[in-house]
Amino acid sequence: MTLKLGVIGTGAIGQEHIRRCSKVLQGAKVVAVSDINLDGAQGVVSRLGLEAEVYANGHDVINAADVDAVIITSWGPTHEEFTLAAIAAGKPVFCEKPLAMSAEGCRRIVEAEVAYGRRLVQVGFMRPYDAGYRALKSVITQGEIGEPLMLHCAHRNPAVPESYTTDMAITDTLIHELDVLRWLTDDDYKSVQVVFPRSTKNSHAKLRDPQIVLFETHKGVRIDVEIFVNCAYGYDIQCEVVGETGIARLPEPASVQMRKEAKLATTILTDWKDRFIDAYDVELQAFINDIAIGQLQGPSAWDGFAAAVAGDACLKAQESGQIEPVEMPPRPAFYNR
Ligand code: NAD
Ligand code: NAI
Ligand code: ISE
Structure with missing residues (x-):
């Protein structure tokens, strides 16, 4: 049918x-x-x-x-x-x-x-459906690097329009990490802080870019996510998991390697449509x-809610500059997997 x-x-x-x-x-x-x-x-x-x-x-x-x-x-x-x-x-x-x-x-x-x-x-x-993230999760759940201790992540876009403002780094962009990282680590966020490095000249008055979001999870894992939406060079998603016995990285999208004009090069994608097609x-x-x-x-919908609870705490942390708690109610039995 x-x-x-x-x-x-x-x-x-x-x-x-x-x-x-x-x-x-x-x-x-x-x-x-x-x-x-x-x-x-x-x-x-x-x-x-x-x-x-x-x-x-x-x-x-x-x-x-x-x-x-x-x-x-x-x-x-x-x-x-x-x-x-x-x-x-x-x-x-x-x-x-x-x-x-x-x-x-x-x-x-x-x-x-x-x-x-x-x-x-x-x-x-869609990231939990991405073959690279699935492979990374499998390495973690098989215990191949021991327990995860730290995650270093980045979400970079080449450029965004003038309508994109500081808060949207959380609600539009980081929201993907807010979902995929709790799925990847089977954990939930406990607290969050947002710090602002020097802004790029490619940004505008209503957008502080880049930003670094720092999480602690309930299991004590520390996560840093760089959001840089005017990075100029490409659409680049990075995720590195540091475990007790090794380090696992999200695979790069497949790209032909070229040796040419005294350079070794692979292409970096520029459009989100292609990266997760x-x-x-x-x-x-x-x-x-x-x-x-x-x-x-x-x-x-519970995953959407969980990402939004963390997102609201990130927005508060952007304003306060402080470490803000992420207060997530227990999951109703209806959503138990
Ligand atoms: P877009 O601005 O290109 O498209 C949005 C469309 O919605 C526009 O055509 C607009 O006219 C229409 N629209 C707005 N209000 C409407 C309404 N009340 N009824 C009907 N149509 C309405 O935006 P986009 O890039 O296509 O993003 C759309 C949504 O998809 C956003 O929520 C965005 O966050 C999400 N998105 C997700 C991903 C992903 O990777 N999962 C990628 C891109 C966009
Ligand atoms: P867009 O701006 O290109 O498209 C939004 C569309 O919604 C526009 O065509 C607009 O006219 C229409 N629209 C707005 N209000 C409407 C209404 N009341 N009724 C009907 N149509 C209405 O935006 P884009 O990039 O397509 O994003 C749309 C959504 O998809 C956003 O929520 C965005 O966050 C999400 N998105 C998700 C991505 C992902 O990777 N999952 C990637 C890009 C976007
Ligand atoms: C877009 O809305 C998306 O959802 C993409 O997946 C994301 O990476 C991009 O930064 C957003 O603009």
Whole structure:
């Protein structure tokens, strides 16, 4: 049976997800789309040659009789409203990160899903589906480097637009590490501090760039994450785990090595779309397959909430300059894996 999808938001990642659900993945097709930029939505449908209805309002996509499941790729501030509406309609929903703009917003989604009684929400945290991160996790869980003691990580973008401000380093960018590092270490954050090195001249008045975020986890692991979104040279994701008996690093994306003009070189990617292209395919195929068997298993609303709780503490730490506690309530049995 083909799963009929409705997609809300046809911007950068919306177009990518529509393309992969229509042309790459198995078992689904896109039958409805919407965007506040109606012409943009219509353009995507025409370019991809889809037979999909274009709606002016995301709620009409959710409530369309032929839509079985919803993908939310509109901008962050709309995610909570559309996810809650999908739960109210009893339809599975894949929501891009962040699940909501605050932990409170995520909590409302958790409560609605628990009240519904069955998992309906998967959050677009794709890194746990990335082959490199999976290999790194396997090294840790097999005990190949002993217990993890320290993690050194970096999330670098070549450049961001003027609309990107200091807080977005947490809510838009670090949010991926906030999810993947608790999954990688099977741990939760205890406290966080944010420090600001000298800013790059490539930034602007409303963005302090780079930033270093320092965590302590409940198991006592220390984590440093550099966020540098105007690094100029590429889109570069780094993760090194220092264990008791060895060090494990996230593999670099495959790239041909060249010896040329007295240099040894490999290419560094520049676009997030390419860096995790396979992981996006795998996460959405999992969403489609899991709906077919009636049991979502990917990153949950609770994972979205946990990342947001840590994110809120990071935002506070940006303002205060102090070490701030991360106060995470116990996980309800509903979300036990
Ligand atoms: P974008 O700005 O390119 O696209 C957002 C689209 O949403 C725009 O077309 C906009 O018109 C539309 N939109 C806004 N409000 C809407 C509404 N109420 N109803 C319908 N459409 C609406 O942004 P993007 O880069 O595609 O990012 C979209 C979301 O995806 C963000 O939440 C972002 O954080 C997330 N994202 C995740 C990843 C990832 O790696 N997981 C990568 C990129 C983006
Ligand atoms: P974008 O700005 O390119 O697209 C957002 C789209 O949402 C726009 O087309 C906009 O018109 C539309 N939109 C906004 N409000 C809407 C509404 N109320 N109804 C319908 N459409 C609405 O942004 P982008 O980069 O595609 O990001 C979208 C989301 O995806 C963000 O939440 C972002 O964080 C997330 N994202 C996730 C990535 C990942 O790696 N998982 C990568 C990039 C983005
Ligand atoms: C974007 O929104 C994403 O989610 C990408 O995965 C991330 O790496 C990038 O920094 C964000 O802008």
